[in-house]
Amino acid sequence: MNVTGKISDTVAASPLAIQGLTVSYDHRPVVYSVDFVVRPGSMTAIVGPNGAGKSSLLKAALGVTRRLTGDVRVFGRPLEQMTEHIAYVPQRNSVDWDFPATVIDVVTMGLFRQLRWWQLTRRRHTDQAMESLTRVGMEAFAERQIGELSGGQQQRVFLARALVQQAELTILDEPFAGVDAATEKAIVEVLKQLRAEGRTLLCVHHDLSTVRDYFDEVLLLNVRRVAAGPVDRVFSAENLQATYGGRLNPVQLERLVPAALATPGAT
Amino acid sequence: MSDFMMFSLVPMTVAIIISMTCALLGNFLVLRRQSLISDAISHVALPGIVASFLLTGTIASTAMMLGAGVSALVTVVMIEAIRRLGRVEISAAMGVTFTSLFALGVLLLEMSHASGVHIDVQHALYGNLESLIWFEGVGLASLFDPVALADLPPQLARVSSVALVVLVFVLVFRRHLIVGSFDSEFAASVRARPALVDLLLVSMVAVAAIAAFEAVGSIIVIAMFICPAAAARLMTNHLGAQIAWSQLFALISAVLGYLLAGHGLIWLGLEMSLSAAGMIATVAGLIMLLACLWGPHRRGGGAPAEA
């Protein structure tokens, strides 16, 4: 057996393929040896308990933070060469919302790659930004200060900033946390539109009760990969119990999982 | 007029240029909550100069600036090393670094006293604007006389070139700075190199501080980085306007401060002048105080609101 080999076709077609990713803090692994291949054209959720390493997984995979080990490929090529194919929507609380910027300013930041330092922000750039804003329903707020926005509105702006990058893969970290119901609905619509266009979505998702409605694939994560694959097959009572360390009570489980998958032994 | 040309024009111009340059950089420091890096860098200018004097035996300006530059570099490296490797919080890392280097500077200074030569600590700390006399500046005509212009104190040219370098930096990296200051994780994901830009910003701060300390001294330069920009931050919610306000406040501080120092007491009937650098920084502080009390945007938008 030869350990050095070629990249498989699945990996070459996938917008994000992670092999053996370990992220450690202080000699303690927060993500350990995770293998995961995102299916192109899918809407995939990453779920797991708090502190399970979901955000750390994303940030390390994207190169935003350092990883201890792991191979990350985008369409078969190393991530460092392919970053323009990915749009990242970080968590809202990592940002200073008192920053002097308007909504349109923030969305235009998504065009960072296209704008060289000698180029001014022209009409067509602002038009692109406005288009994205309209897709998320925020066109009326273009000139507003970002500090004046509600949580849901901020999330929409973040999404618009990602849309303007026109990337094949969009990665979102808890996009529905702390947003109102209308915003959640609007965002899901936009994501489904993106999927219909053939793009891929990957979300860290905090609400187990909506996983089956929104997503077609799921990665269950608790420091390690517990299970991954189509929601219908993988989002089972047994896997959920394993992911959440047995802390989910039976009533919760019943609501989350249809009867067919509730019996242990079905994987 | 001739008096003004000879004694006041150059110092005031130098003060204006350096204040505006520091204020420009200060906008980003205040936004990123990194104001105190200017504190650390200003304190280490002293050991840098003393070390360069001990090594080269001369107090020529280039040697001093090089020495200050090297010590700024050493400082930044030390702070990062202590922070990363030692897992020490940033302000504590800064505190350990610059106090130790400053102590080293004072020690070396005392030892160099023993060898009989004198470096003026006062000037390193408080600056020396009043000494920038333009001997050939006898009237308005001197502004157009190449011979007279050649006699301008070299500090003016130095400070102007630094101002130009800083301006170019901010222009070229404006988007990197903005994106990195607002959302550094997003910036990393679009390869806006937030870590590199951070390093460059700190380097620019060091360059400006070194150029400034020769004129206004190292401790007071901190005021020029922070006060005009902080005051500007309280005046507006637009970054462009904030930068403009900071430049205006810097200009006012420089002019008013210089005039009050030179003439303020004379107006009151007393025959003495005060430290120009000290006065400039005090005025900047007062402007900031006024902005804190009455600035239209002194309370900001704050943390993310819940839906």
Next chain:
Amino acid sequence: MEAWWRALAFSSGYNTTLVTVGAMLLGASAGMIGAFVLLRKRSLVSDAITHATLPGLALAFILIGLIQGDGRWLPGLLLGAALSSALGLWLVQLVSARTRLGEDAAIGAVLSTFFAFGVVLITVIQSMNVTGQSGLTGYLVGSTAGMLAAEAMLIAVCALGLLAAIFVLRREFLLVCFDADFAQTQGVNTWRADLLLLMLLMAVVVIGLKVTGLILIVALTITPPVSARFWTNRPPRMVALAAVLGALSAYLGVTLSSARESLPTGSLIVLSAFGIFLVSFLAAPRRGVFASLMAHQRFRRRVHLRQGLLSMSRSEPIFDGLTLRLLRRAGHIRRDGVATAQGQAAARDAEHEERLWALYRQLFPGDALHHEHAGLEPISQVLPPDAINALEQRLPPQGESA
């Protein structure tokens, strides 16, 4: 050298001994209070406090000079310093609480503008007809040489008082530093505790002005606590150790400076503190740099090796350079990437252990949480043999997995 030995043994005369003891007490109280400030993550507020003393010092000097011709009267000067420092501190709190500016901008603005105004006042002093002006620079860099016995006594007594105050308040401070919200629920007024903390810090600074000088007293409140941090994780021990290291720095610095006339005390104290810091930074077990780097490398190698073996057993290609190198070095693969017999066996073992661990986590999810390194340590070192046996029996045959 001789002089230094004498000073170290406290036998250089009454004055020197008094100064040494006073400085040590000061170092201890600075270290102690600084430890709490470090835990609250506000170390540089001491920089604002120290620089804000200058205008008060200068004003007091002017007033005293106008009254008695010579501006030097320690209690008066220290009072002036304390008042302007308190004002500065109040402004720092005000600016960071009432405006959108961060504490960093507030500290920087106060420290520089107060200092600048102090410089302005010094130029006023320079044109006044008051004696004792050169003594003022002593407050910038410190000078124990020429300190009167009475002054040393005052400093020692005040430092002792501070230590007592800190000792009395230590539980409150520790609670607030550890978890401010929890402290609030326990009936501790966090705002009041913070205020007390800063006032004690200010007292230390004002007393220390004469010994180490304005610019360097900051070092005594920051460096010994940071050093202490490398040796222990427990706040009470850290605080005590910071006091000891602070006293040690002062001891070394003062004795060194009394050995040679011209050496400035403040600098020597600070550099001693830095020396202690350097030793702690590099050599402390676990948190020191050497220990930390070695542990990190060990951990990294284990993870890479384990992942390499697992990839081998699953016939997955390996692309990572370090993993390949480690596998080669361990003899698990040949130079051309082909697995050796030893390597194949090791891979099978690794896979087997991985499955045991997975089964364990499945059956006992609560317990598994405790073993964070599960998978990196051999299962035989973590679980008792009978538990391992039980797992072995329950293991499904190869081919079925989640």
